[in-house]
Amino acid sequence: MTVAFSSRRSTAEPKVKAPRRPAWQPAPHPAITVLKVLALVVVVALVLLPCLVVVSTSLAGQQEVIANGGWVIWPTDPTFDAYREVLTGGVVTRATLISAGVTIVGTTLSLLCTIGMAYALSRPNTFAGKPITLLVLFTLLFTPGMIPTYLVVTGMGLKDTYASLIVPVLVNAFNLVVLRGFFQRIPNELIEAAKIEGAGEVRILTRIVLPLSKAAVAVVGLFYAVQYWNSFFGAVLYLDDSAKWPIQLVLRQYVIQGSPIAGSLANAEAMVSAPNSIQMAVVVLAMLPIICVYPFLQRHFMSGVLTGAVKS
Amino acid sequence: MLALLAPALVYFLVFHYGALFGYGIAFQDYVPFLGVSGSDWVGFGNFEKLFTDPAMWHAALNTLELSALQLIFFFPAPIALAMLLHSITAAPVRKFVQSVVYLPHFISWVIVVALFQQFLSSTGVLNGWLGDAGLGTIDVIANPDAFKPLMVAQIIWKDCGWGTIIFLAALYNVDEQLYESAAIDGAGWARRTWHVTLPAIRPLIVLLFILKLGDILSVGFEQILLQRDSVGPEAGEVLDTFVYYTGVLGGDWGYASAVGLIKGILGAGLVILANKLAHRLGEEGLYR
Numbered sequence A: 001m002t003v004a005f006s007s008r009r010s011t012a013e014p015k016v017k018a019p020r021r022p023a024w025q026p027a028p029h030p031a032i033t034v035l036k037v038l039a040l041v042v043v044v045a046l047v048l049l050p051c052l053v054v055v056s057t058s059l060a061g062q063q064e065v066i067a068n069g070g071w072v073i074w075p076t077d078p079t080f081d082a083y084r085e086v087l088t089g090g091v092v093t094r095a096t097l098i099s100a101g102v103t104i105v106g107t108t109l110s111l112l113c114t115i116g117m118a119y120a121l122s123r124p125n126t127f128a129g130k131p132i133t134l135l136v137l138f139t140l141l142f143t144p145g146m147i148p149t150y151l152v153v154t155g156m157g158l159k160d161t162y163a164s165l166i167v168p169v170l171v172n173a174f175n176l177v178v179l180r181g182f183f184q185r186i187p188n189e190l191i192e193a194a195k196i197e198g199a200g201e202v203r204i205l206t207r208i209v210l211p212l213s214k215a216a217v218a219v220v221g222l223f224y225a226v227q228y229w230n231s232f233f234g235a236v237l238y239l240d241d242s243a244k245w246p247i248q249l250v251l252r253q254y255v256i257q258g259s260p261i262a263g264s265l266a267n268a269e270a271m272v273s274a275p276n277s278i279q280m281a282v283v284v285l286a287m288l289p290i291i292c293v294y295p296f297l298q299r300h301f302m303s304g305v306l307t308g309a310v311k312s
Numbered sequence B: 001m002l003a004l005l006a007p008a009l010v011y012f013l014v015f016h017y018g019a020l021f022g023y024g025i026a027f028q029d030y031v032p033f034l035g036v037s038g039s040d041w042v043g044f045g046n047f048e049k050l051f052t053d054p055a056m057w058h059a060a061l062n063t064l065e066l067s068a069l070q071l072i073f074f075f076p077a078p079i080a081l082a083m084l085l086h087s088i089t090a091a092p093v094r095k096f097v098q099s100v101v102y103l104p105h106f107i108s109w110v111i112v113v114a115l116f117q118q119f120l121s122s123t124g125v126l127n128g129w130l131g132d133a134g135l136g137t138i139d140v141i142a143n144p145d146a147f148k149p150l151m152v153a154q155i156i157w158k159d160c161g162w163g164t165i166i167f168l169a170a171l172y173n174v175d176e177q178l179y180e181s182a183a184i185d186g187a188g189w190a191r192r193t194w195h196v197t198l199p200a201i202r203p204l205i206v207l208l209f210i211l212k213l214g215d216i217l218s219v220g221f222e223q224i225l226l227q228r229d230s231v232g233p234e235a236g237e238v239l240d241t242f243v244y245y246t247g248v249l250g251g252d253w254g255y256a257s258a259v260g261l262i263k264g265i266l267g268a269g270l271v272i273l274a275n276k277l278a279h280r281l282g283e284e285g286l287y288r
Helices: A031-061 A061-065 A081-086 A091-122 A129-141 A146-155 A171-182 A187-197 A199-213 A215-227 A233-238 A247-256 A268-273 A277-311 B001-025 B045-052 B054-076 B077-087 B091-106 B108-119 B125-132 B144-172 B176-186 B189-214 B221-231 B239-249 B252-280
Strands: none
Touching: A031 A277, A031 B108, A031 B221, A031 B239, A061 A277, A061 B108, A061 B125, A081 A215, A091 A129, A091 A171, A091 A199, A091 A215, A091 A277, A091 B001, A129 A171, A129 B001, A146 A233, A146 B239, A146 B252, A171 A187, A171 A215, A187 A199, A199 A215, A199 B001, A215 A247, A215 A277, A233 A247, A233 B221, A247 A277, A247 B091, A247 B108, A268 B239, A277 B091, A277 B108, B001 B045, B045 B077, B045 B125, B045 B239, B045 B252, B054 B077, B054 B144, B077 B091, B077 B144, B077 B189, B091 B144, B108 B125, B108 B221, B144 B189, B144 B221, B189 B252, B221 B239, B239 B252
């Protein structure tokens, strides 16, 4: 059984019109152009400058950071000392590994559950499909608050387990609606044909539907991965044992609350004399995975987010 | 098919519908040690307390103030940025700016707060500059009066760019011929914006406004929790943090969940109401 058209075409991004100035539109006044360029430069700088300062400071030598009053825009003599210092098997290393583990396991489980339900709800003949869809949509309107959820989590014995970071946020109704919308756009004839040839639902899902929805699955996967990597409050609420803390919580302790970084520094002196480059190294570590994945998925945002938004 | 559906369905039933039973403790003087079955039922006692509790009203007022500020300053920001981006004719420039402005959405609140502290705290970059220039110092981070504007600035920094996605898509869907005929009829830039662009994205603006109204009692929980301590509850307490501090940390579980329940019901009610209002105004709204 082969599917005869390329996945690329069917999931193409919405066509963006060629941005050439139409004939009827006169060129804008030079002053307007200058203002526009200025506005864009300011917007871009507001986002990129803080990131640059953080990365530069983390890469700068201790003396340079101190001489500069605590931060650096461009390190003259970049070094990885700060990273070496926080990644020597102490608290930061452990927290990074915990976050990575939670992100990988959580994203996998979330995607499996979301894809399964989204596919089932995208088929017209699913038993009780309509009521179940309504059941899910209603959760977008009314979410149980912090305390009832807390009671369920503790009631299930998940307190102080890594599962408490995953299970309470396993499926996101919005992501589910996005995927369902994508699956619904796949021509029904294709699925019927596969059924006639004897393919089961799982086979149809993995061989036809998923290959045709790569972009949407990638975007939803990214949303889940970001959710787990950035997860902060779940850990505050459910993890009493600080040995289980993910990177975001460690970051809060060291950078926002300014506690000394314990157990990861070779000597206490370094911590006192160069806190900034080390703090910024932790910030960069907490940002790194996102910066790495971002460029690859960024082009899918528009199509991924839109189908969900329009359909719901 | 059922096997595909089941895991997620179980999740929704347990954590969204099952959890609703947890609101039962809103009618109890709940003691975790005794559990739901062992704790005393107090009827509407927790709800009565809520009306006369100045700390709760203070948190509610802070929440509404922040919401109002967000509606005034944060809500229109993505619309303005989207119109600016839409007006750029050079595709590579526009795509680059778009990629840059989406990015902060994916950065965690912990990092965003850390960045703002790095720049604005009493030992931060800004005060370094001011000090060098001999202008003294201003502490933005620990100043209760600056708390609310700071919260709004942070949310604009983080999510304004992300908010443009949906408006940009709507703007690209506007029929180019409408602009052309308007221009031929002598409409300048301002008139084209008023008569073509804005009507085209109006349903979307209404829709997002409804969603925002439903969220009027939630103003960014993680963001505020991270910074409440630096200014104290007087300026920094909102309903969500109130529930966390009185319930989870303060041990007054029943009362805190009563506050949470009221907040949830009001939120859902507001969405339904705003949706009705949208229909009255002849818009599609969120649902029919």
